Amino acid sequence: xxxxxxxxxxxxxxxxxxxxxxxxxxxxxxxxxxxxxxxxxxxxxxxxxxxxxxxxxxxxxxxxxxxxxxxxxxxxxxxxxxxxxxxxxxxxxxxxxxxxxxxxxxxxxxxxxxxxxxxxxxxxxxxxxxxxxxxxxxxxxxxxxxxxxxxxxxxxxxxxxxxxxxxxxxxxxxxxxxxxxxxxxxxxxxxxxxxxxxxxxxxxxxxxxxxxxxxxxxxxxxxxxxxxxxxxxxxxxxxxxxxxxxxxxxxxxxxxxxxxxxxxxxxxxxxxxxxxxxxxxxxxxxxxxxxxxxxxxxxxxxxxxxxxxxxxxxxxxxxxxxxxxxxxxxxxxxxxxxxxxxxxxxxxxxxxxxxxxxxxxxxxxxxxxxxxxxxxxxxxxxxxxxxxxxxxxxxxxxxxxxxxxxxxxxxxxxxxxxxxxxxxxxxxxxxxxxxxxx
Amino acid sequence: xxxxxxxxxxxxxxxxxxxxxxxxxxxxxxxxxxxxxxxxxxxxxxxxxxxxxxxxxxxxxxxxxxxxxxxxxxxxxxxxxxxxxxxxxxxxxxxxxxxxxxxxxxxxxxxxxxxxxxxxxxxxxxxxxxxxxxxxxxxxxxxxxxxxxxxxxxxxxxxxxxxxxxxxxxxxxxxxxxxxxxxxxxxxxxxxxxxxxxxxxxxxxxxxxxxxxxxxxxxxxxxxxxxxxxxxxxxxxxxxxxxxxxxxxxxxxxxxxxxxxx
Numbered sequence: 001x002x003x004x005x006x007x008x009x010x011x012x013x014x015x016x017x018x019x020x021x022x023x024x025x026x027x028x029x030x031x032x033x034x035x036x037x038x039x040x041x042x043x044x045x046x047x048x049x050x051x052x053x054x055x056x057x058x059x060x061x062x063x064x065x066x067x068x069x070x071x072x073x074x075x076x077x078x079x080x081x082x083x084x085x086x087x088x089x090x091x092x093x094x095x096x097x098x099x100x101x102x103x104x105x106x107x108x109x110x111x112x113x114x115x116x117x118x119x120x121x122x123x124x125x126x127x128x129x130x131x132x133x134x135x136x137x138x139x140x141x142x143x144x145x146x147x148x149x150x151x152x153x154x155x156x157x158x159x160x161x162x163x164x165x166x167x168x169x170x171x172x173x174x175x176x177x178x179x180x181x182x183x184x185x186x187x188x189x190x191x192x193x194x195x196x197x198x199x200x201x202x203x204x205x206x207x208x209x210x211x212x213x214x215x216x217x218x219x220x221x222x223x224x225x226x227x228x229x230x231x232x233x234x235x236x237x238x239x240x241x242x243x244x245x246x247x248x249x250x251x252x253x254x255x256x257x258x259x260x261x262x263x264x265x266x267x268x269x270x271x272x273x274x275x276x277x278x279x280x281x282x283x284x285x286x287x288x289x290x291x292x293x294x295x296x297x298x299x300x301x302x303x304x305x306x307x308x309x310x311x312x313x314x315x316x317x318x319x320x321x322x323x324x325x326x327x328x329x330x331x332x333x334x335x336x337x338x339x340x341x342x343x344x345x346x347x348x349x350x351x352x353x354x355x356x357x358x359x360x361x362x363x364x365x366x367x368x369x370x371x372x373x374x375x376x377x378x379x380x381x382x383x384x385x386x387x388x389x390x391x392x393x394x395x396x397x398x399x400x401x402x403x404x405x406x407x408x409x410x411x412x413x414x415x416x417x418x419x420x421x422x423x424x425x426x427x428x429x430x431x432x433x434x435x436x437x438x
Numbered sequence: 439x440x441x442x443x444x445x446x447x448x449x450x451x452x453x454x455x456x457x458x459x460x461x462x463x464x465x466x467x468x469x470x471x472x473x474x475x476x477x478x479x480x481x482x483x484x485x486x487x488x489x490x491x492x493x494x495x496x497x498x499x500x501x502x503x504x505x506x507x508x509x510x511x512x513x514x515x516x517x518x519x520x521x522x523x524x525x526x527x528x529x530x531x532x533x534x535x536x537x538x539x540x541x542x543x544x545x546x547x548x549x550x551x552x553x554x555x556x557x558x559x560x561x562x563x564x565x566x567x568x569x570x571x572x573x574x575x576x577x578x579x580x581x582x583x584x585x586x587x588x589x590x591x592x593x594x595x596x597x598x599x600x601x602x603x604x605x606x607x608x609x610x611x612x613x614x615x616x617x618x619x620x621x622x623x624x625x626x627x628x629x630x631x632x633x634x635x636x637x638x639x640x641x642x643x644x645x646x647x648x649x650x651x652x653x654x655x656x657x658x659x660x661x662x663x664x665x666x667x668x669x670x671x672x673x674x675x676x677x678x679x680x681x682x683x684x685x686x687x688x689x690x691x692x693x694x695x696x697x698x699x700x
């Protein structure tokens with residue numbers, strides 16, 4: 001039987017969105033380091049501005065190098081398109097600002113990256129947008145938190161820092177039942193480990209600073225639209241009707257365009273680019289896009305190695321006398337072990353936390369004795385990283401909120417890099433020995 | 439705009455412009471498994487350049503009510519009713535794939551309603567492979583995947599969308615996944631069974647533009663040669679390196695060809 005043919009993820013990582021440069025034949029994606037683009041004539045200029053022709057006008061709105069990155073990540077995620085943003089935070093803000101204004105409400109997992117938590121809990125209320133945080137494992141809590149004014153449901157594929165595995169199919173089904181889109185932060189997993197859209201997520205974003213880049217030299221974000229959500233409720237999601245006027249009613253800021261009529265599958269991206277990127281301006285620089293593209297070319301190879309190393313380190317730590325617990329979903333002790341086996345068969349990423357026994361001083365001694373692991377606030381680098389969340393990334397949270405997020409004073413978070421696993425094991429072993437002696 | 443034809447609601451995208459009977463009119467007719475949004479760039483251009491541009495959703499597609507029409511002839515008879523519902527009497531008709539057959543047939547059956555015709559990606563006849571017909575009859579997702587693969591040139595299957603940031607293969611699949619059950623089967627069946635193409639072409643008395651994609655696998659250029667040889671006044675534009683998804687793959691070239699012709 002004739003079967004559909006489509007490129008594998010490894011191939012898309014190298015090729016999607018890019019072609020040899022038509023002007024020069026350059027095989028690598030050129031860095032279009034330009035703020036603006038010349039119009040062939042006045043008619044063409046007007047047509048570009050009015051969305052009658054495709055192309056680039058000004059690099060805040062779109063840029064050819066950024067477009068390659070956007071197309072590539074959209075292809076890897078199985079979406080219809082993407083927007084590259086100045087950071088992952090900008091991608092999250094762009095999503096929210098596109099879907100709601102003052103009076104809007106979000107239901108979010110409480111196991112979030114600290115930066116996302118800051119935006120939702122402390123900053124957006126000042127702009128009239130409220131968030132209810134829920135235990136990501138409690139589907140009834142998700143349901144109970146949805147209000148009439150809710151416009152978005154949001155979680156991370158692997159919660160921070162306890163690696164709570166988001167049950168994307170169940171949460172997506174619940175969101176859709178209420179006519180709401182599910183946004184997923186897939187920074188920790190990348191499309192190599194899970195494609196959230198294939199499990200029902202409607203929007204996906206990445207801090208591209210992390211695994212997508214892998215080199216830790218840029219700040220950037222990418223927001224992907226699955227193209228699946230029925231914004232105006234004219235299709236399968238009648239419950240969405242009337243909830244998203246930014247997409248379904250004429251927009252005076254763009255010739256009364258109704259985005260859901262302009263594009264059946266990409267209304268969200270149209271509004272996000274034509275309003276959000278245009279007006280808020282958190283765009284990506286072409287040089288940054290190019291550097292992220294260099295990382296993505298080797299993403300499948302790197303993720304396989306990240307996961308291989310992580311499995312070895314998690315097993316080692318789980319068996320060590322000074323370690324109280326290890327929170328990696330591939331271990332049977334993790335509360336989401338069964339779900340992880342279903343949703344994340346290729347691995348649960350390379351970031352995980354463990355709890356040290358002993359005093360705070362012993363914890364400090366452990367971190368300070370490490371040689372290969374760098375003590376810093378980042379994840380997803382090719383180099384191994386370590387941090388103490390309670391005193392850094394999550395320091396604004398109360399003790400109660402820390403406990404709800406699964407963080408204790410002894411929690412240590414690792415981001416396992418691409419070094420040889422034996423060298424990493426030796427580094428951890430030596431530091432644990434020093435901590436035990438102190 | 440929303441119209442009523444035969445008691446059923448019909449949606450036509452007009453580029454957010456009002457329809458004015460004093461202006462010339464162009465109607466865009468999509469192909470199998472599509473809706474008006476495949477014409478957004480081209481139809482928006484005409485709507486903002488002195489034309490009434492109506493990119494319709496065929497019955498059963500997109501925002502239009504009713505069941506999908508099961509023959510090319512039925513679609514050809516439906517188009518004048520859409521014009522009448524909009525208070526219009528005559529239009530240039532632009533059709534893609536299945537839509538091109540409907541436009542061809544409409545020009546033969548209802549010449550008074552038709553000023554010119556543009557046929558994009560036509561094939562006469564337009565046989566559909568058994569594997570695709572069978573998959574569509576089962577509402578099997580494989581049918582969408584096969585169409586997406588066959589509808590785009592090899593280069594485009596790896597990207598390079600002229601619209602910044604958009605992944606064309608994903609967009610093509612998502613659009614088809616929105617179809618109601620059995621709509622694709624109805625569309626493909628209409629293409630497969632249509633047998634009047636050359637007779638209709640011989641009866642056309644209006645200027646005709648044929649736009650072909652040199653890398654079209656769904657409707658290879660050679661399958662339009664008999665049609666081109668029969669039309670009394672054809673103009674032919676072949677887009678190099680272009681597959682069946684002409685409006686998406688080369689939107690500017692399609693627009694330029696239409697502008698020059700219309």
